[in-house]
Amino acid sequence: MKTFATAGAPHLRAAASVRRVMADVLLALLPGIAVHVWAFGPGLLLQLGLAAGFALAFEAALLRLRGGPVRAGLEDLSALVTAVLFALCIPPLCPWWVSALGLLAALGLAKHAYGGLGANLFNPAMVGYAVVLVAFPRELSQWTGAGLTPPDLATAAAAVFAGQLPPHWDTLASATPLDALRQAAAAQRTLAEIRSQPVFGHAGAAGWELIALAYALGGLYLLWRRVIGWQVPAGVILSVLLLTGAAWLFDAERNPPPLQHLLSGGLMLAAWFVAADPVTGCTSPRGRLLFGAGVAVLTLALRRWGLHADGVAFAVLLMNAAAPLIDEFTRPRIYGHGRHD
Amino acid sequence: MTLLRIPGGLVLPPPPAAAAGPLLPCPLPACLYLPLVQADGRPLQRLAAPGQTVRRGTPLALGQDAAATALPAPASGRIVDLLPLDLPGGGQAPALLLQPEGRDEAAAFAPLPDWQAQSPAALRRRLAEAGLTGLGGAGFPAALKLNHQVRTLILNGAECEPYIGCDEALLRARAAEVVAGAALLARIVDAAEVVIALEDRMHEAAAAVAAALAQWPGLRLQPVPTVYPQGGERQLIQVVCGREVPSGRWPPAMGVLVHNVATAQAAWRAVVHGEALTTRIVSVGGRGVAVPGNYEVRLGTLVEDLIAAAGGYTAQAARLVLGGPLMGQALPHDRIALDARANSVLVLGEDDIRPHAPQQPCIRCGDCARACPVQLQPQELLRLLDGGDLDGAAALGLRDCIECGCCAYVCPSQIPLVDSYRRGKSELARRGAERARADLARARYEARQRRLQREQAEKVARVAARREAVQQEQATAASAAAVVAPGADSIAPGAPAVSSAAVAADNTNPANTASAVPAPSTAMDKSAVLAAIARGRAKRAAAAAAPESTAPPHAAAADGAPAPATGNPATASAAPDDAEARPPAPAQKPAEPSP
Ligand code: SF4
Ligand code: SF4
Numbered sequence: 051m052k053t054f055a056t057a058g059a060p061h062l063r064a065a066a067s068v069r070r071v072m073a074d075v076l077l078a079l080l081p082g083i084a085v086h087v088w089a090f091g092p093g094l095l096l097q098l099g100l101a102a103g104f105a106l107a108f109e110a111a112l113l114r115l116r117g118g119p120v121r122a123g124l125e126d127l128s129a130l131v132t133a134v135l136f137a138l139c140i141p142p143l144c145p146w147w148v149s150a151l152g153l154l155a156a157l158g159l160a161k162h163a164y165g166g167l168g169a170n171l172f173n174p175a176m177v178g179y180a181v182v183l184v185a186f187p188r189e190l191s192q193w194t195g196a197g198l199t200p201p202d203l204a205t206a207a208a209a210v211f212a213g214q215l216p217p218h219w220d221t222l223a224s225a226t227p228l229d230a231l232r233q234a235a236a237a238q239r240t241l242a243e244i245r246s247q248p249v250f251g252h253a254g255a256a257g258w259e260l261i262a263l264a265y266a267l268g269g270l271y272l273l274w275r276r277v278i279g280w281q282v283p284a285g286v287i288l289s290v291l292l293l294t295g296a297a298w299l300f301d302a303e304r305n306p307p308p309l310q311h312l313l314s315g316g317l318m319l320a321a322w323f324v325a326a327d328p329v330t331g332c333t334s335p336r337g338r339l340l341f342g343a344g345v346a347v348l349t350l351a352l353r354r355w356g357l358h359a360d361g362v363a364f365a366v367l368l369m370n371a372a373a374p375l376i377d378e379f380t381r382p383r384i385y386g387h388g389r390h391d
Numbered sequence: 392m393t394l395l396r397i398p399g400g401l402v403l404p405p406p407p408a409a410a411a412g413p414l415l416p417c418p419l420p421a422c423l424y425l426p427l428v429q430a431d432g433r434p435l436q437r438l439a440a441p442g443q444t445v446r447r448g449t450p451l452a453l454g455q456d457a458a459a460t461a462l463p464a465p466a467s468g469r470i471v472d473l474l475p476l477d478l479p480g481g482g483q484a485p486a487l488l489l490q491p492e493g494r495d496e497a498a499a500f501a502p503l504p505d506w507q508a509q510s511p512a513a514l515r516r517r518l519a520e521a522g523l524t525g526l527g528g529a530g531f532p533a534a535l536k537l538n539h540q541v542r543t544l545i546l547n548g549a550e551c552e553p554y555i556g557c558d559e560a561l562l563r564a565r566a567a568e569v570v571a572g573a574a575l576l577a578r579i580v581d582a583a584e585v586v587i588a589l590e591d592r593m594h595e596a597a598a599a600v601a602a603a604l605a606q607w608p609g610l611r612l613q614p615v616p617t618v619y620p621q622g623g624e625r626q627l628i629q630v631v632c633g634r635e636v637p638s639g640r641w642p643p644a645m646g647v648l649v650h651n652v653a654t655a656q657a658a659w660r661a662v663v664h665g666e667a668l669t670t671r672i673v674s675v676g677g678r679g680v681a682v683p684g685n686y687e688v689r690l691g692t693l694v695e696d697l698i699a700a701a702g703g704y705t706a707q708a709a710r711l712v713l714g715g716p717l718m719g720q721a722l723p724h725d726r727i728a729l730d731a732r733a734n735s736v737l738v739l740g741e742d743d744i745r746p747h748a749p750q751q752p753c754i755r756c757g758d759c760a761r762a763c764p765v766q767l768q769p770q771e772l773l774r775l776l777d778g779g780d781l782d783g784a785a786a787l788g789l790r791d792c793i794e795c796g797c798c799a800y801v802c803p804s805q806i807p808l809v810d811s812y813r814r815g816k817s818e819l820a821r822r823g824a825e826r827a828r829a830d831l832a833r834a835r836y837e838a839r840q841r842r843l844q845r846e847q848a849e850k851v852a853r854v855a856a857r858r859e860a861v862q863q864e865q866a867t868a869a870s871a872a873a874v875v876a877p878g879a880d881s882i883a884p885g886a887p888a889v890s891s892a893a894v895a896a897d898n899t900n901p902a903n904t905a906s907a908v909p910a911p912s913t914a915m916d917k918s919a920v921l922a923a924i925a926r927g928r929a930k931r932a933a934a935a936a937a938p939e940s941t942a943p944p945h946a947a948a949a950d951g952a953p954a955p956a957t958g959n960p961a962t963a964s965a966a967p968d969d970a971e972a973r974p975p976a977p978a979q980k981p982a983e984p985s986p
Contacts, residue, residue, distance in 0.1 A: 056721035058810040060796035066803040067748030168752035333757040386638035
């Protein structure tokens with residue numbers, strides 16, 4: 051007689067792990083990062099390093115505080131994903147403490163206060179970004195114009211660590227295209243007038259549109275790897291095209307074309323990475339479509355009427371809050387329930 | 392005809408070549424072990440005793456099902472012992488130890504080559520005496536399952552799990568018997584439509600079946616997608632018929648019956664060749680065993696002996712599984728007997744079972760929901776069960792979970808989801824049984840209260856009536872009008888008459904109630920007599936307290952318990968509840984005070 055250790059079924063498992071999922075997400079962000087660096091300079095690399103360092107340190111400290119397994123918590127790479135998403139949202143020349151405070155809010159407030167990985171209601175990166183956006187509006191608007199020669203590493207380091215903005219900053223600084231749009235709208239100018247400004251590029255906004263396309267590329271990779279479903283990105287993109295398309299057809303003088311909306315600001319990052327974050331989104335397929343649509347509608351509304359030029363972060367957070375409710379109403383019909391013949 | 396795919400499910404790598412290999416013999420072992428327990432956990436009624444010599448097919452025990460399906464001796468030989476044996480799912484049962492003597496003489500069952508002329512009842516009787524139970528894995532008595540007229544009979548040739556190849560091997564070797572068996576089963580249940588469903592990857596088996604079908608017009612071959620768990624009964628019906636089995640019901644109620652292909656073949660052997668069910672094909676697989684393949688195994692063979700026939704364990708052997716890799720039962724050791732349900736024995740290697748990552752919290756990725764063929768939301772069930780909200784989980788369909796394991800297979804957080812659901816389901820079943828018991832007690836209590844009230848009311852009425860009668864007599868005497876008397880008698884309402892009968896019941900031995908009635912019979916209508924008899928019974932019962940008043944609850948429990956005949960045979964959870972649902976023994980019952 052030979053004896054064996056027993057365990058519950060199933061006895062085979064797919065080679066899937068949280069770490070793999072997160073690693074795929076990080077991989078999918080690489081094209082976006084590359085284009086970002088090309089457009090806005092190597093400052094982003096500094097921000098990424100800072101954010102990663104802060105995130106890992108805070109995560110370890112918070113895990114220890116909560117008495118969880120520190121090592122496993124760090125190895126699942128979820129904190130790193132939060133860090134990268136956060137760093138991609140802020141201007142590359144932001145002072146270092148913005149990153150520190152943002153990630154403290156992201157991991158402490160949004161993640162671990164709710165019970166850690168998987169238990170958080172709000173997307174940590176977006177919470178962090180929203181907090182610093184509200185607290186430090188000036189630092190969070192220090193974007194350089196894409197297409198100009200971006201600041202080099204030394205200049206960026208001086209800005210990030212010593213708070214020394216590059217010389218001739220006022221010639222370098224540039225409103226984001228969305229800001230420009232808002233100002234234009236406020237000044238009652240027509241689109242044709244302002245679109246001749248260099249920040250607008252071909253479709254959406256110089257630099258930004260390429261970054262957005264690179265995010266979409268990464269998103270397609272996640273889709274192919276089945277890390278995300280098609281529903282959230284489809285919900286976001288289709289809703290944006292539909293709504294802005296209608297508005298644009300109605301009055302092309304006042305309303306930007308759909309592609310410009312889609313490819314500017316953080317919309318693509320949100321569609322493929324942030325809104326598609328499983329933890330804080332919906333789980334049912336129909337719920338995910340609705341979630342995506344909701345993010346799109348709220349973003350457009352905030353862009354039009356909100357305080358900030360790009361309301362993606364707030365849109366995502368609002369939808370995060372609504373996600374449990376949406377899930378409740380979009381559960382698929384269980385086999386053998388209802389619809390009997 | 393294009394088929395819908397089941398929602399979710401897993402597309403797994405094709406089974407290793409050996410899983411689909413030819414049939415291999417497993418030599419008759421020195422000892423066969425036959426646990427005296429049926430698939431639903433109830434004990435079998437033993438017919439044979441140690442010391443007895445039996446032939447292959449001699450019934451050793453009878454099932455407690457309505458068809459009294461036999462447990463035939465798998466070989467000729469001598470019963471040498473009755474000893475406790477471990478069961479695959481834990482626990483023990485008494486088992487007969489049969490020592491084959493090698494000649495393998497079969498008990499005489501008359502072959503019925505003229506089966507088309509036999510009545511369905513006669514055919515069912517034959518299947519029951521041949522010991523035919525479902526060979527698909529649930530082990531439900533075939534004769535019982537064939538006890539319903541249905542429109543569609545589906546033969547399930549889609550393996551129930553990946554890495555199992557017993558059905559495919561059978562189809563390749565014995566397609567003609569499978570198809571003939573399908574025709575036979577269709578005759579028993581009067582099915583108008585017979586579908587033999589195979590996975591679309593089984594080309595060789597499909598060719599064999601197609602060739603055999605030439606003789607049987609009216610039967611149809613239907614390839615189904617190779618998706619796990621396509622071989623699940625409900626999933627197969629969903630795809631073949633385009634309909635879903637309503638939750639909590641079983642398929643014959645909607646006119647569809649699913650049988651495993653091996654069951655059909657065994658039915659054919661039993662009827663046309665007069666052979667009892669004594670062997671089955673067992674898929675042996677995994678890197679922990681030397682020669683994987685499909686072995687034809689005598690029922691009652693120990694796993695140990697089968698593995699020895701398959702070349703023994705390899706150094707990698709790390710987990711022993713009875714059944715498939717996704718739903719199988721991990722065995723603590725290999726001295727476990729193979730019965731008709733055992734479609735597969737897997738010996739998994741260390742590499743197969745090592746988790747890919749440490750268990751993590753649920754990240755709500757929804758992969759499990761995407762994989763669930765029942766369209767549950769496994770992550771929500773998990774959250775509710777972890778929070779102790781059993782009712783919430785039940786409301787989200789916990790009972791509909793078929794425990795297929797798709798969710799746990801894909802979960803990146805490596806959460807043992809199915810373990811949670813099993814625990815939750817058995818807890819639900821336990822609560823259900825408890826509730827049934829409480830309902831029963833309450834019903835009994837209320838019945839007793841009603842009876843007491845009624846008796847009280849009657850007593851009051853009786854006293855009043857007696858008084859009235861006395862008054863009336865006095866009045867009659869006083870008026871001394873002889874003509875009026877008969878009229879008053881006939882006008883008198885039922886009450887006085889009843890009361891006099893009741894008085895009789897009160898004063899005489901209850902057993903004589905009936906004979907005591909005739910006295911005032913002239914004035915009594917039929918209902919009054921019946922009422923008196925009923926009251927007499929109630930009294931007698933109350934006096935004797937124990938025996939009579941506990942008997943009916945017993946019957947009620949037997950009716951109310953989730954009888955396996957109506958339950959889903961796949962969820963064998965009915966068994967323990969059944970035992971629990973019985974009312975407490977008469978001894979514990981407080982004696983009812985006489986009113
Ligand atoms: S697959 Fe696992 S981690 Fe993903 S939602 Fe389901 S239970 Fe949670
Ligand atoms: S085990 Fe249950 S919950 Fe999981 S996939 Fe199968 S049916 Fe769905």
